[in-house]
Amino acid sequence: MKRQLARLAITLGISLQMACALADAAAAQAKIQIGCTATSDCASAMVAVDEGIFRKHGLDVEMTPIAINSNIPAAIMSNSIQIGGPTSTVFLQAVDGGLDLVGIAGASVMNPTSNNAITAFVRNGITINEPKDFVGKKVGAPGLNAFLHVLFVKWLVEKGVDPKSVKFVEVTFPTMADIIKSGGVDAVLTAEPFVTRMTNAGLGSVGARYAVELARTDPIIFYAASREWAEKNAAIVTKFRDAIAEAAVIVNSDREKASASIAKFTKQPLDLVKATPPNQSEPRLKPENLAWWIEVMSSQKMLQSKLDTSKLVLN
Incomplete structure (x- = not known):
């Protein structure tokens, strides 16, 4: 009887170890x-792929x-994606609207170079x-209340122009050239390499480099996830952060590798990507x-609640 119990205990122990190993393997392969x-x-994620x-950090x-x-x-x-790169403004408005999202790592920040790449491109x-010339114009933005749109509204306000006097519509980056060419909008809020293209x-010219005049150094886009997913997958989040930190060094120092990854994901010509x-x-x-x-979004009445910054980023 004792031998049978011992064998049963060993069998259960082995089964438990196998189950744990299979669970770990499944998590690693997910x-x-x-x-x-x-x-x-999101160049750091592109390069990391x-x-x-x-893969080096055990992530697929x-x-x-x-x-x-x-x-x-x-x-x-909806779990269509587990991690996304929302702009700061899109993230904050989503949280303000009740979505339980949390930032898990940084992606890109404004600086003099990136600010110079942002423009209102006019057909x-x-x-x-001057800023008041945008009054009555139809301006396309790659996401209403997203980064470029909110920055532009901030710029208009600082220049004494009522943003309500400008008609904003959503236009995706890949379709900007076509809609500008067709006259569907008077201008688009865009960035390189689309400006150069x-x-x-x-098709037109730069009407304003509004981000240069604002001269900020705040986050543009960062990586976010649902709080539930991030907390349940703390080990994965740690690996993700380590991988992104390693890839960020390449993005900031190796133009060849960074450009190749950006061109591959965005489907932009490599030479054009390398130029900026x-x-x-x-x-x-x-x-x-x-x-x-x-502060900016509250002044634009985009937020209904008082957000606690300490709850917006995963520790």
Whole structure:
């Protein structure tokens, strides 16, 4: 009887070990979908995929293109993607609206180079000499209440222009050239390499470099997940952060590798991507980094509640 109990105990122990091993293997092999729009802001994730950095850290990751940034929070909550790259503004408005999202790592931040790459690009036949010339114009933004849109509204306010006097519509980055060419909008809020591409095609010119005038250094895009997923997968989040930190070094120092990954994901010509440096990658994300955005969005009446920055970033 004792021998039978001992054998049973050994069998149960082995079974438990096998179950744990299988569970660990399943977790390691589970594919993580990261959703981002067609810009260089998620370059650290793109590089981490292409250079095998995620695999080195035991993660199986695939990048998923998202047309409009404001669609990312819903994609995260539906589990279509597990991690997304929302702009700071899209993230904050989603949280304010009741979605339990949390930032898990930094992606890109504003700096003089990236600010210079942001423009209001104006189609041929439209003349913009000063901010008030945007009054009455139809302006396309790659996501209403997303990064470029909120920054532009902030700029208009600082220049004494009522944002309500401008008509805003959503236009995805890949379709900007076509809609500018067709006259569907008077201007688009965009960034490199799309600015150079439309300029070279003779579709119009830069009407304003509004981000340069604002001269901020706050987060543009960061990686976010549902709080439930992040807390249940704490080990994966740690590995993800380590991989992103390693890839960020490459993004900021190796133009060749960064450009190749950006061109591959965004489907932009490599030469065009190489012509403009990617936005600065900053893998660290601190709660206080979101304070300015909350202030700006509150002033634009985009937030209904008082958000606590300490709850917005996973420890």
